[in-house]
Amino acid sequence: MARSSSRKQSPQPLSQLRIIGGQWRGRKLQFAQVEGLRPTGDRLRETLFNWLQFYLPGAHCLDLFAGSGALGLEALSRGAASVDFIELNPQAARTLKQQLQLLEATDGQVHNCRATDFLSDAGKPYDIVFVDPPFADDLWQESLSALAGQLSQGALIYIETPRNNLLSPPPSWSPIKEKRAGQVCMRLYSNSPTHSAEY
Template sequence: MARSRQRAQQATGRIRIIGGDWRGRRLSVPALTGLRPTPDRVRETLFNWLQMTLPGSDCLDAFAGSGALGFEAASRGARQVTLIERDPPQARLLQEQALAFAADNIEIQTADAISWLQQTPARFDIIFLDPPFAGDLLDAALSVIADRAILRSDGLVYVEQSRGAPLADGWLLHRQTRAGQVEACLLKQATPDA
């Protein structure tokens, strides 16, 4: 219990769940370098796009960070949501929040997202990718997802990237929005004849 209070005291902000069963509940967001939770407006747009496909789906939040995308998906009817977070204290905070929400449809894994993707036998209907912008984590994740067929047919991948960044090879733009310097896109995997 003391550890929970200690983590809560280290949290510097809160982000609210904007829809579903947990609408209005808040997630603690600690001050971590590179952590930038998806803004409410972008999440609202994204989950409006997903409203017909999300209920009953299996989702992956591969770079969980604040957990906002994964918790929002679980709140809105996803069957199962897996959150991957490589920072152990942040993964523990996500676990504590899942327990506080009585979220039996959320699983948190403490792991490097790329390594986890390279080894998982799981398949998903919706995958959220919001890695740190510096580096090539987004391209690496999309490559592994395509190579290992981690996305089910007709599945969707949500990505956040720097505005103006090129679209990864092998992926088709399904939906797109912009907020400041962030580009948010829903992608479908290209078929060989597409």
């Protein structure tokens, strides 16, 4: 779900990802091979969507650094009401639009812009947010701060970082889940104090 710079680049070859659950289970989709794009692997996605399974149906989701769209597409496949995909790289955004058209997924919208620009004028609250920026760009804190006014009550925020990366989420957020796998750390937070941690 990563982003590269906005400089013009020659079209790159396409790679594939597989949707692992829901109505499109097993469908193979293409994504652009652009610098910094790092789709969340099948195992990590399976863990994440096991965490989210009871919250996804009818949820309005935000895939903040969409890249391949793996997280947002998986959410739509599993019953999310809508997903906004935010992707800065033009080729990656274009390819993601094509994949949504192939799936006839009218509840997914791709926005080719910077994540912080989108958040400054999003205009609606989200129930589930995926935050998985390019690891090299160190955009976590900037993104978490910008999210504050765009969350519904009880929203869930998934954050993927390098294994030992430190985060300072807003003090009102509660940690729900955390898992380390290889060089990646997966974290799930809620902005509701009623959720309890389940490490």
